[in-house]
Amino acid sequence: LTLPKNSITTIALTTSLDTTPPAAPTNLMAAAGDEITWLDWDDNSEGDLAGYDIYRSTTPGSYSDPLNDSLLDSSDYTDNDVNNGMTYYYAVKAVDTSTNESNYSNEVSASPSSAIGAMGTILREWWMGITGSSVSDLTLDPNFPHNPTNTEQIKSFEGPTNWADSYGARISGYLYPPATGSYTFWIASDANSELWLSTDGNPQNASLIKGEF
Numbered sequence: 001l002t003l004p005k006n007s008i009t010t011i012a013l014t015t016s017l018d019t020t021p022p023a024a025p026t027n028l029m030a031a032a033g034d035e036i037t038w039l040d041w042d043d044n045s046e047g048d049l050a051g052y053d054i055y056r057s058t059t060p061g062s063y064s065d066p067l068n069d070s071l072l073d074s075s076d077y078t079d080n081d082v083n084n085g086m087t088y089y090y091a092v093k094a095v096d097t098s099t100n101e102s103n104y105s106n107e108v109s110a111s112p113s114s115a116i117g118a119m120g121t122i123l124r125e126w127w128m129g130i131t132g133s134s135v136s137d138l139t140l141d142p143n144f145p146h147n148p149t150n151t152e153q154i155k156s157f158e159g160p161t162n163w164a165d166s167y168g169a170r171i172s173g174y175l176y177p178p179a180t181g182s183y184t185f186w187i188a189s190d191a192n193s194e195l196w197l198s199t200d201g202n203p204q205n206a207s208l209i210k211g212e213f
Contacts, residue, residue: 022046023102025092031203033111035084038204039077041105042094048097054079055091060107063091071095087111089148109146112185121153122173132169133191135211138168146169174201185209 028041039054051071055063066081080121082088088111091104125148130138138144149167159169176181187195187210198206 016047018096019100020096022049022096022102024185025094025105027053028090028092028105028108029204030108030110032082032112033201033203034114035080035112036083037079037082037088037090037110037112038202039079039090039092039108040204041075042095043075044102046094046096050095050097050099053095053101054091055093055104057089058086060089060109063104066093082110082112084089084114093171105123111146121155122157122171123151124154124169124171125151126157126167126169128164128167131166135168135192135194138170143170145169170204187212 003141003183022044023046026040027042028039031038042138044052051073052068053066054068054077057063057066067081069078079088079090087090087109089107090110091107093104096103125145127138127141127143127147129195130141143149148170154171157171157173159171185195185197187193191212193212195210196206198204199211
């Protein structure tokens with residue numbers, strides 16, 4: 001472009017601004033341990049994704065600033081700044097390279113507690129009013145997992161028989177093997193059931209090892 005000396009020329013510059021936010025993260029899940037919570041969710045697929053922000057509150061649906069100082073580049077998060085006996089609510093937002101923010105993900109809650117209760121006991125929880133015989137009939141109930149009908153500490157990894165109708169139950173705890181070796185696990189039930197085991201103290205690492213279907 002050649003311009004005459006002392007001339008005035010108008011140049012128009014057209015730019016395109018990205019104002020489309022990424023999709024809200026999906027399938028947010030939470031698990032809790034002794035003064036710790038773990039979060040995990042599905043990866044967003046946007047090519048211009050910059051990262052994620054984590055939000056936490058002790059009141060459902062009420063969030064202010066994100067927990068993280070900078071965007072997270074992975075779809076998981078460990079929160080060590082929590083207290084046992086409290087219930088925390090979490091949600092996630094996705095942010096793209098143009099700083100557009102998504103809506104909040106689904107909200108989840110977690111209640112940290114001491115990883116070690118009384119040695120020799122295990123937690124049994126039950127939910128009344130569960131119809132059907134599939135494990136999903138329990139896990140899809142809106143009161144599962146944080147609002148059981150009742151709980152108790154039991155001394156064996158076994159629930160009662162001929163106890164009630166139309167209910168679902170969960171027995172969970174930490175296993176402390178007395179010696180290094182090979183151990184056999186099994187499960188039996190009159191309806192569908194699943195046995196999950198983690199190789200460490202993180203419940204998110206549990207995998208299905210046995211089931212009655």
